[in-house]
Ligand SMILES: NC(=O)c1ccc[n+]([C@@H]2O[C@H](COP(=O)([O-])OP(=O)(O)OC[C@H]3O[C@@H](n4cnc5c(N)ncnc54)[C@H](OP(=O)(O)O)[C@@H]3O)[C@@H](O)[C@H]2O)c1
């Protein structure tokens with residue numbers, strides 16, 4: 215099969231299409247998927263290729279690609295509930311299933327968890343081999359590109375809102391709302407009845423966010439940001455802030471607009487900056503800081519059952535698989551609103 219492979223860390227050009235062994239046959243409990251679309255992620259893909267993802271544990275040469283969608287072409291021994299021909303979305307996180315946290319239903323923070331495309335070969339390829347437990351059949355009216363865009367971000371956004379205790383009518387501020395994950399969170403929050411403020415440093419992205427349906431789009435780095443949020447929320451601030459970027463410049467401004475008893479959710483920090491934290495404000499106002507690493511298996515299932523195709527992800531652009539380098543350049547340039555995907559067979 216063809217795969218986009220890199221042999222050394224470096225700029226996007228290290229990604230090259232080449233012949234790669236087919237990942238067959240599937241082992242017990244595994245399936246082989248004909249990949250129809252695979253998401254391009256910021257930290258796990260761009261960061262791993264650049265050599266800046268400190269979670270990378272694979273060996274080179276390596277094939278990236280976590281969340282993806284396609285058709286099942288082979289099924290290993292003991293697989294139940296998934297058959298050849300099924301259209302599936304593949305979630306990227308593999309928990310051990312046996313540690314104390316997995317047994318108590320907190321497989322999202324399993325210390326032995328591995329990620330497809332990081333700890334093992336990924337789906338920047340025509341075929342992938344993955345545990346059947348990571349695949350969920352997708353609704354007929356959802357395309358593969360949309361399913362790949364939702365495969366991880368959908369369940370993570372669902373987890374953010376559930377764990378933060380979102381109620382209909384709440385104000386939610388999503389920092390970096392034009393990002394792949396941020397746009398999914400923003401649209402899911404809207405879908406669940408929240409009043410959503412999105413942020414972006416770019417005016418053209420703020421226009422796009424308003425067109426997507428958020429109530430207001432602001433620049434969190436601009437003068438007057440805090441006052442603008444207070445004006446929108448009648449002085450109270452927002453009940454939930456979602457922050458996945460980790461900017462030391464922006465963080466204090468987000469904390470300043472959090473309402474009493476509010477929650478800041480963190481699901482990523484690719485900038486890797488150390489943040490100032492106003493502990494006085496946190497405890498005096500009964501606020502929570504909540505880490506959401508990923509979704510539990512139970513929440514992946516709940517997302518597809520309850521939301522599924524009712525949430526359409528924001529799609530930025532698809533690139534042919536063999537233009538993976540161009541897709542990485544696009545993301546690194548900050549040129550996307552929503553998800554960038556690779557599509558095998560489009561060359
Ligand atoms: N926990 C999980 O399962 C999970 C899943 C997916 C993603 N993530 C995390 O979510 C974050 C976004 O990932 P993505 O793939 O969605 O990203 P993406 O689409 O590439 O978007 C990147 C975002 O980062 C913002 N940004 C870039 N440089 C910045 C800076 N110097 N200061 C402030 N903002 C900056 C951009 O905001 P502007 O609009 O202002 O340009 C843009 O919204 C990453 O930290 C990633 O690790 C976590």
Ligand SMILES: [Zn+2]
Pocket residue numbers: 309310311312313314315316321324325326327
């Ligand atoms: Zn475990």
